[in-house]
Amino acid sequence: MTALLSIYNNLTNRLTAADWMVPTLARFVFAAVLLVYFLNSGMTKLGDGISGLWTPSTGAYAQIFPRAFEAVGYDSDALSFFHQLVVVAGTWAEFILPTLIVLGLLTRLAALGMIGFTIVQSLTDVYGHGQESALGAWFDRFSDAAILDQRALWIFLLFVLVVKGAGPISFDRALQPRAS
Template structure:
């Protein structure tokens, strides 16, 4: 029995000391699961042509401000500069923040930005798109159903991003490459 305990302690103490493992796997998981989700969502918000990055599509407004857009009968010219700025910034965030996380540049700030984005996205899904009227969309923790879009899925998303906020991007990142070298004391 002592041999088994020693083997267990030996293996898991090495894993516990592997500070690179959690942030590297968190970035990999983000890239594998969420990178194209956010990029594809951003593409749907782009307007026509190269200048579409400054002139969001009607779909972009519909995703972020569904009730306001409906109130002006889907005429985006009747919305304010505030609406344009939010939709444009949200569109850019869907491209820039995931890219920063994947390459590991300013990763802690980008992960915090993504957490904020997910909170706003979730509130928009609940209140703007009527998800609050459908309890299965919100879901509930500590139940036997694990696929609710808001509380279940997005808890995992935020946890993955919190690993990056807390631990950084890991050794395979531009953050590490650009960081000043630590001089070892003798």
């Protein structure tokens, strides 16, 4: 039994020493699972042509401010400057933050931004779009609820990056000053 425990401890100590693996795999999993999701979502919000970067589509307002957009008769010009600013910032965030995470550039800040983005996205889905059925419940026998189950895993993945950083294969590491 002592030999078996020794083998187990040796293996787990090696895994603990491989601290580079967790943030590197977290960025890889983010890229594999969520990068295209967010980029595609951002594409649906862009307006026509190059000016679409600062004049989002009407769909952007419907996705981000569904009730306010409906209240003004689906006329984006009738919304306030605040609404326009949030929609433009949200659209850009869907491109910039995931790209920064995948590159490993300003990773902790980008992951923190994505956590906030995911929380706002979830609240908008529930309160703005009325998707209470997508909320689900924790500690039940189902693991497929779009909000409490899936997005909790997204946030945990992003939290790993906030705590651990980007890992050794990143621009964050390359830009760190070298120890003398």
